[in-house]
Amino acid sequence: MASARTPLDDLRREIDQIDDAIHDLLMRRAAVVERIGAAKGNGAAETGAQPVFLRPAREATILRRLMARHAGTFPAQVVVRIWREMITAFTRMQGPFAVAVYAPEDRRGFWDVARDHFGGFVPMTAVNTPAAALRAVSEGTATVAVVPYPAEDDSDPWWRFLVSADAGRPQVVARLPFGGRGNARGENRDALAIAAVPHEPTGDDRTLLSIEIGGDLSRGRLKDSLEACGLPPVGFCTWHPAGHATGMSGGGPSVHLVEIADFVGQGDPRLAKLLERSGDIPVRVNVVGGYAVPLALG
Template sequence: MSTPAARDTSLDDIRQEIDGIDDSILDLVARRLQASEKVRSHKSGNGSLVSSPIRPAREAMILRRLLERGGVPPELLVRLWRVILTSSTLFQAAVTLHIPRKLASQMGLRLRLRDHFGALPVEEYRDEAQALLQVNMNSGDICAVEAASAWADAFAEGGAGEARIIGVLPVLRTASVPEVLIFGHAQALATGDDETVIVSEGKLPRDFLPKPLWQLKSGSRRISSLPGFLSEHEAPLIGLVRSNAALGVKVAGRYPSPIEVSP
């Protein structure tokens, strides 16, 4: 039978091991931030920071790779790495998140934004159109709107400028339709598992393929999310646009698909 002194010694050893692990984690985080500084210097040299320091495709591939390794609960892993990724972004350039007041008033969505974007400063506006206008005028910033809100009219009328949907929340898929859409000027890059959002003035033809993953009404328009990293200049979208001019189809953006995790 172990004595109290032996048990205490064993517990002290475990605590010392934990302290050592914590020190190692801190050292690695510091190294990662130093690497982010190198990225900032590189981007400053080639001008790629001008549009946006955010890289949705890169961030998605990082999270997918780490989640495949396992060993850490998915929710914990995503929260930890979102803090690291956001800190890395802010090391490269200042970014402000613009949101409509209706979204800001919903505590669940506000907390989701905080978990994802961490210390990013947030500014609130009267409605979706005003929030989109800010990201139009500030190419390094981003805008978040509820997927089911009336953002599509302002977008179709040019209110977002060149900004497009670059991501959705939550990152871990919890339902067929995302809660929040993120607009920005980040370069759209395929990750191998992506979705394309289009805005139209009516329903898509019943025989159109691929079938939408989800559809919503937004203001006077409809939004549809299609599987794949699609271009309006290639099939199947080019055929849809040419054969259905009255629909006024516009590509609202492309984003990495939310990550599926086993229960």
């Protein structure tokens, strides 16, 4: 004799229906992404450029929108984790995608953070120096490099390789983690993602500028000039090319990586204003990318 259907059976039946609906929507989303990929490929073919399918600004906007509508007891961080896995899969449907991550044996935290962001199925290679990760992007063996968020005391910083005005060069495109560190191992240091993708605004952004100074201009005066031009600096790293004493007060050529609490594009009039203010001192400014401010999830 068949046993009677219990309330638990009914609830599981409901779960099966929900799972089917989620799965149907996932397959429907994939069909739309195929059309997006074709549109991007056609656009690139018209200009003769290599198609780049990754759009970090759009990804950040999607996640911020979902977080704003999220309610109930399901953890918000897990929603982000699921979407991160999906979004990289949808990017990979459009074209080749691989990650090179700075993750030497004793620093696996960056690997975990990169895997959480780009998913468990993306081709990912660990390299022993940030420079090797950047090289992989320049040489086209990786789409994205994951490197440590810059520290003030780096004497040979990786970001000096991004100081260039060439169009199509690799730039900073995201800050990781975007939705919380979860159970990632290792040091509590954030990472930056670098790719040959333009820096695009999302409404809540940071921009990284490289400022090369050929003469004697103190960090204090540079900060004042940035403020005066409406470019509020919130982070500062300085590199003195070999052969020059390190020190904050100038005395030789220096290159600064300055984080600005705003979106700044390469043609932004505030950059021209900064150059005007430097007077006789040779100054070169480039946008080395930026990132959407990560989510603050409780």
